[in-house]
Amino acid sequence: MTERKGKANLEDIARVTGVSKMTVSRVLRGVSGFSDDTRLRVTQAAVKMGYVPNRIAAAFSSDQASTLVGMCVPRLTSGLFGHVLDGVDRALSRLGYQVMIGSNNHDPEEEEAWVRQVVSWRPAGVILSGRTHTPGTVDLLRQAGMPVVEIWDLTTSPIDMSVGFSHYDCGSEIGQFLIRKGRRRAGYVGALSRSDVMGQARLQGFADALMRSGTPLVDREVLHDSPGFYPGYYGLETLLARRPDLDVVYFHNDEMAIGGLAYCQSRGIRVPEDLGIVGWGGMEAASVLPRRLTTTIVPTTTIGKVAAEALVARLRGEAGQDVTVVPTRLVPGETG
C-alpha cells in the first residue's frame, strides 16, 4: 500500500483518494476548504496508509509552521531546573510544540554555541535561563527575530521577554529576616561553578541587607565546585575553622545547606541554637528533614509554565507583558 521506503506522503494520499494533494493538506491541517465527504475519505486513507506528516517539509515551506521551541538550562541535573523544564514541557506539548533542550553549564559561551545550533533549526521561539548572554547570542537571537524568553533571573531590559524573580531580593529578604531574628554574626557558604552570577546576586543582596543593619557579613567561603552536599559540608567546616563565632550561615542553595546541617550534626553543633542554617531554592528533600529548613521557595514549575505561555502568546500575536515577576516565598522553617 505504502510505497517509496515505507513512507506515504500527501501525494500518495491524493492519488488514492482522487483529490489534489493541496486538498489533502488542507484536510489534514484542519483548515477550511473541503467537504465532509472529502474529509472522511482523506482521513481514512491517511490512517490506513500509516501517513506520518513530515514536519521538516512543512517547516521548510512555511517558516510559520515550526513547532520547535529551544530551551536552555544551566544544568540538566539540577532538581530545580528539572521542575522548570517540566513546567515548560507540559505547557508546550499540550499546545503541540516540541522542546529541544540544551545546557550551558553556567557558561555564556556554551550557551552561544547551543543557540547557534538551535537557531539553525529555525524554531518558533527560544527560552534561555539567566540574563547573562554573550553579544553573539543576543545578535543571533535578534537577527532570527523569534520570541525569546529569559527566565529565572529577572531583567528589566530583556532581549524580548523575561519571567522570573530577583535573586538580589531573595538574599536581601533573608538578611532582613535573620536580623529580625536577632542574628548578628552571619557567614555565607557558596559554590562558584563558572560564572554563576545568580548565586552572587543573592550573596550581594544578603550582604547589603546586613550592612544596612550595621552588622555586616562576617566572612564567606566560596568553593570552586558545583553546589552540592559535600561542598556544603566542607565549606561550612572551613568557614567555621576561620570564624568559630558565627551565629548563622546562609548557603548558596538547599543542597549545600543540608550538607552544612550534616556537618553540624557530626560536630554536635546545635541548630538553630548554636548556629542558624539557611538555604535557598526549596528542594523537596529539605521538607522532610527532622527540622524544617529555613529557605526561600522558588515556584519552579510555575516559572516554566508562565514562560511557555508567554512565548506562545507572542507567537499568536496576543498582547502580553514583557516582564513577568513570579514571587518567591521565604519559609521560616526551624533551622534559621
Add this chain to the structure above:
Amino acid sequence: MTERKGKANLEDIARVTGVSKMTVSRVLRGVSGFSDDTRLRVTQAAVKMGYVPNRIAAAFSSDQASTLVGMCVPRLTSGLFGHVLDGVDRALSRLGYQVMIGSNNHDPEEEEAWVRQVVSWRPAGVILSGRTHTPGTVDLLRQAGMPVVEIWDLTTSPIDMSVGFSHYDCGSEIGQFLIRKGRRRAGYVGALSRSDVMGQARLQGFADALMRSGTPLVDREVLHDSPGFYPGYYGLETLLARRPDLDVVYFHNDEMAIGGLAYCQSRGIRVPEDLGIVGWGGMEAASVLPRRLTTTIVPTTTIGKVAAEALVARLRGEAGQDVTVVPTRLVPGETG
C-alpha cells in the same frame, strides 16, 4: 549586506564570493572538493554575512542530514532521569546532535503520542525509557526505520537496542542481602504512578528472593501516588500500623526511603536496630544522611552516555551490541 528578512543563504554567499552555491555548501560542510583559496573566501564571507545554516532545509533535502535525536523519560522532575538526560545531552551535543525531549508520565499512550510527534520531525534516532510500549509505538518506530535505544529497563528483545539493567535483579539482590543480614520479616512500601512496571519488577525480584529463603514478604503498601518523600513517610506509617512486627522495609526508591527514615525518627523507631530501611536508586541527598542509606546505586549518567553512543555508532554504521548491560551496585549503608 544581508538581504531578504535579515538572513543570508548559500546563494547569497555564492554571489558575493563568485562561486556556485554548491561550492559554498561543500566548504561549509567541510567535505572535499575545493581549493584553500576558495575555502578562505567562503568562510570569511559566511562569517561576515552572519550566515546561519538552515538545518530544516538540509534535513529536508537529504534525510541523512538530521541531527535531531528524540529522548523520552517517564518524568522530567526525576532526579535520576535528570542525570540520564545529562549523560545523553553531553554525549550527543558534543557530536553535533540536538536533543528533543518528552515525558510520558509512565503512560505508554502518552509515549505513543510523543513518538508520533517526534517521528514527524524525521529524527536521526530515538531514545525511549522502559520496555513497555504500545503496539502503535513499535510500529511507528519500525516503519521509520531509525535507530531506537530503549534504556533503563533491560529487555532481551528490544525494538532495536537496549541499554540498562534488570530491575528484577535489583530487588532480588536486596532480598538476598537482607536475608544474609538476618532479616526475617520484610515489608515493602511503593508508589504506583500509573503503570510503573519497573518498580513492580523490583518488588517481584525482592519477593521471589525472600520466598526462596523461606521467609516470604510479610506485607506491602503501595500508594497510588508519585514516589516522593511524603508517600514514603505515610506509606511506612500505614504499613507499620498493620504489621508492627516487621524488621525491615524495602522502598520503591530512595526518596520514599528517606520519608520512611523521617517517620522512624519522628516515632523513635531505631534504624537499623528496630527496623531496617532500604531504598533504591542512589539519590545524592541520601549520601549525607546521618546514617548512610542502604540502597542500590544506578549509574544514571553512564546509561545516558552509553545509550547516546550506541545510537551514534549505529548511525555511523559501526558494529555494536544490541543489548548493553550497565551494572548497578548494592551499597550496604548503615540503615539496612
Add this chain to the structure above:
DNA sequence: CTGAAAGCGCTAACAC
C-alpha cells in the same frame, strides 16, 4: 576542483 540541474514534501497564493 567546480558547476548546473533536479528534487526532497509541503504550503502560500492565486485561480476556477
Add this chain to the structure above:
DNA sequence: GTGTTAGCGCTTTCAG
C-alpha cells in the same frame, strides 16, 4: 470546495 503553480534552501547526482 477544489486544483494549479511556485517555490522554501539545501544536497545529490552527474558533467565537466
